[in-house]
Amino acid sequence: SAVISQKPSRDICQRGTSLTIQCQVDSQVTMMFWYRQQPGQSLTLIATANQGSEATYESGFVIDKFPISRPNLTFSTLTVSNMSPEDSSIYLCSVNGGQLSTDTQYFGPGTRLTVL
């Protein structure tokens, strides 16, 4: 399995500002994923981040709102831009546990974001 850390663990932000969330993995992984978990809800995939290429966004999520960086095989960032209270959620980073894309996914501890 992979050990994943996220920073910050939580933050309270003002409307209209941006927050960048960092995800660090203890091993090199091809694909990293960013999920959003709204209060009391299940997980929704925001985007898939492959190193060396543009992130692939799911329907309903756009790069201008959620820009992603993937500078190397162990690190990624997700920025939540121009925040509104509707962006209050837990944001989770996830990676595959092995070389194959169909391997199990492992999750970071999440970043709890509150937008006032």
Place this chain on the structure above:
Amino acid sequence: AQTVTQSQPEMSVQEAETVTLSCTYDTSESDYYLFWYKQPPSRQMILVIRQEAYKQQNATENRFSVNFQKAAKSFSLKISDSQLGDAAMYFCAYRSAYNNNNDMRFGAGTRLTVKP
């Protein structure tokens, strides 16, 4: 598109007893993976158990076992000898074996309470 349904928003079990969490899914694919994840109040998503669709034998991990009924598209989780530490949100998830990307779908979750 694949969908995952967890029809039990909440379940409770007495400590040391057995509880079964239900999950059904809808897919036209023949090869896929199914997972149960646990999310305690600390919010770290933890893999509980996984099942490959091509395997007829039900997966087992210590006190956790599944009842995988491929024809019925059912994937229930049985927790035996429940412990207080089992209290958490449990998410059922589906992942295609054909998609080279992510394509992991989560159910809405079941909140399990363990009574002492």
